[in-house]
Amino acid sequence: xxxxxxxxxxxxxxxxxxxxxxxxxxxxxxxxxxxxxxxxxxxxxxxxxxxxxxxxxxxxxxxxxxxxxxxxxxxxxxxxxxxxxxxxxxxxxxxxxxxxxxxxxxxxxxxxxxxxxxxxxxxxxxxxxxxxxxxxxxxxxxxxxxxxxxxxxxxxxxxxxxxxxxxxxxxxxxxxxxxxxxxxxxxxxxxxxxxxxxxxxxxxxxxxxxxxxxxxxxxxxxxxxxxxxxxxxxxxxxxxxxxxxxxxxxxxxxxxxxxxxxxxxxxxxxxxxxxxxxxxxxxxxxxxxxxxxxxxxxxxxxxxxxxxxxxxxxxxxxxxxxxxxxxxxxxxxxxxxxxxxxxxxxxxxxxxxxxxxxxxxxxxxxxxxxxxxxxxxxxxxxxxxxxxxxxxxxxxx
Numbered sequence: 001x002x003x004x005x006x007x008x009x010x011x012x013x014x015x016x017x018x019x020x021x022x023x024x025x026x027x028x029x030x031x032x033x034x035x036x037x038x039x040x041x042x043x044x045x046x047x048x049x050x051x052x053x054x055x056x057x058x059x060x061x062x063x064x065x066x067x068x069x070x071x072x073x074x075x076x077x078x079x080x081x082x083x084x085x086x087x088x089x090x091x092x093x094x095x096x097x098x099x100x101x102x103x104x105x106x107x108x109x110x111x112x113x114x115x116x117x118x119x120x121x122x123x124x125x126x127x128x129x130x131x132x133x134x135x136x137x138x139x140x141x142x143x144x145x146x147x148x149x150x151x152x153x154x155x156x157x158x159x160x161x162x163x164x165x166x167x168x169x170x171x172x173x174x175x176x177x178x179x180x181x182x183x184x185x186x187x188x189x190x191x192x193x194x195x196x197x198x199x200x201x202x203x204x205x206x207x208x209x210x211x212x213x214x215x216x217x218x219x220x221x222x223x224x225x226x227x228x229x230x231x232x233x234x235x236x237x238x239x240x241x242x243x244x245x246x247x248x249x250x251x252x253x254x255x256x257x258x259x260x261x262x263x264x265x266x267x268x269x270x271x272x273x274x275x276x277x278x279x280x281x282x283x284x285x286x287x288x289x290x291x292x293x294x295x296x297x298x299x300x301x302x303x304x305x306x307x308x309x310x311x312x313x314x315x316x317x318x319x320x321x322x323x324x325x326x327x328x329x330x331x332x333x334x335x336x337x338x339x340x341x342x343x344x345x346x347x348x349x350x351x352x353x354x355x356x357x358x359x360x361x362x363x364x365x366x367x368x369x370x371x372x373x374x375x376x377x378x379x380x381x382x383x384x385x386x387x388x389x390x391x392x393x394x395x396x397x
Contacts, residue, residue: 002397003057003133004376009049012380014373017057020129020137025072028141030082034154035131036061037376037393038162039188039259040316042384044122048318051122059132059395060086060119061161063154066145073141082145084138085343086162088117088128091143102340107140115340132376134397146347149355155367155394156354159193163392164350164361166314166341167193170255173337174312176203180252183207183242183304185297187214187225189366189392190314191257195223196361200353206245208238208300213368213389221362235296239303250306258297259315295322302328313338369393 003017020029038061044052063083066076076082089096089104096104104116112124117139120130129137138145148157167190176182182198184191187209195205199222207218210229218225226241228234243250301311302325311334329336353360368391371379376395383390 001134002373004059004130004373004395005054006044006049006052006056006058007054010046010381010384012045012058012377014376015055017055017133020135022068022070023137024139025070026140026142027070028066028073028076028138028145029068030062030064030084030136030138030145031067032062032064032131032134032136032397034063034158035059035133035395035397036158036162036189037132037379037383037395039190039383040121041380043259043316043318045380045384048122048124051124053123053127056120056122056127057129057131057133058120059130060121061158061163062119062131062136063148063158063161064136067135069141075142076145076147080145081148081150083148083157083160084119084131084136085144085146085160085165086118086121087115087340087343088119088126088138088140088144089344090140091344096143099342099345101342101344104140118340132373132395134373144344146344146351148351152355153364154396156359156363158394159189159363159366160343160347160350160354162341162343163189163193163366164197164354164363165343165346166190167197167257168346168350169339169341170194170257170312170314171197171201171203172346173310173314173339174198174253174255175310175335175337176201176253178202180204181206181246182253182255183251183301184223184255184257185209185301185304186256186258186315187211187218187223188257191255192217192221192366192391193361194255194257194314196221199223200360204251206242206251208242211386214391217365217391220365235300235303238300242304246306250304250309252306253310253312254301254305256298256301256311256313256315259317299325302332302334305332305334307332308334310335310337312336314341367392367394370396373397 090106117126
């Protein structure tokens with residue numbers, strides 16, 4: 001089959017790889033019909049190379065049609081249309097019983113001290129072959145796959161794999177009071193959907209970004225916007241603008257939907273470039289133990305939230321000694337929640353919305369590019385460079 005493979009920093013290629021097969025009785029094989037390109041994939045593309053091997057298959061946002069199931073899989077059958085959560089969870093361990101599916105103890109990676117395994121996401125998370133491919137082996141298929149109806153276009157349901165549960169959890173963790181306000185930093189796919197979820201729940205939403213197409217998309221859905229293209233690293237200026245819009249207090253909540261590759265953080269950018277040039281054996285401990293993240297968006301969240309407010313972090317960070325403004329956090333009495341999305345925890349709430357023909361979360365207005373797998377190298381570069389109006393890219397094998 002054809003699959004998108006990592007070959008080195010900023011080097012992905014489409015190659016022929018062996019077809020997956022049933023390896024465990026809880027496996028399924030799914031023929032992929034759509035697979036998203038995620039901002040987290042860009043971390044692999046440039047920053048996290050020391051934790052990935054040449055030839056590893058990328059991607060963790062799939063949906064498709066079941067081709068084969070193992071002997072212990074009875075919740076799906078061949079011919080079913082399914083969406084696959086990006087984290088692999090069993091549904092019955094101690095963590096899963098508490099709906100902490102991203103910490104599943106059955107697929108947890110104890111040797112690297114990380115949570116549940118993820119599709120297409122490095123040695124840190126199980127090195128499970130990813131979903132930007134024609135076929136996908138799905139472990140723990142007795143629980144993970146989400147059945148969806150035939151008929152509507154893929155993009156109606158595709159975002160159940162990652163984007164929508166991650167955005168939903170970001171809003172949940174933000175603890176926005178009824179009728180309250182939230183500032184969302186980063187209007188990529190997660191930020192866009194978090195903005196729509198928050199607005200759907202009745203919040204006042206302010207979106208912060210520096211890309212004109214992203215700002216325009218957010219405005220189409222009723223979001224107030226702040227353009228930081230002329231001062232991406234000036235967190236004080238952003239916070240002042242948020243303060244002006246909120247009677248001098250700041251928003252009740254802020255959401256960081258950017259993560260480790262934020263603009264306006266030159267020292268973090270330098271550390272990331274340095275790590276990318278080092279041999280893997282040297283770069284791995286540097287990334288795991290040092291401060292290599294670009295923190296400008298996170299600091300802006302801390303600056304912009306009101307006293308006693310909540311900061312929700314959905315952007316991915318990797319550094320172990322990133323400097324935190326502890327005095328500011330303590331003085332303002334800020335609460336912080338973060339983590340990988342517990343995808344299956346939120347599906348019962350989200351599925352009725354994406355099944356509604358009125359499309360209340362406007363899932364039809366997110367994908368800007370639908371491309372064949374053969375265009376993956378160009379797609380990764382375009383998405384990384386924020387070119388050609390790229391906000392969400394979907395591969396159609």
